[in-house]
Amino acid sequence: MADYRLCDVCDGKAFYDSNLDYEFVGQSSCGGEKITPDDCTRVVGEPPTEFFGYKLQYLGDWAVLCKNCAKTHKCVIVPLQDAQSGEEKRG
Ligand SMILES: [Zn+2]
16 A cells, blocks of 8 residues: 555545554454454445455544545535435435
């Protein structure tokens, strides 16, 4: 992985994240337990895949915008139930 958390819109650099405590799927946590996808942070609401995911302390989900994309986009937090019913309406 790059040393930067990338923007979730344009994949440009958002911030330097090399010092963050990422723990990746398949690795052992400091407690000795293997990290599973269930432990992992969602990215823009998407769960990790079986092969790539990471845990970052107590983070559950996040979305990141670079300065440029923040001029035209914003992050929105909604309850999961609302998001699901919205998808049903679309389908
Ligand atoms: Zn961007």
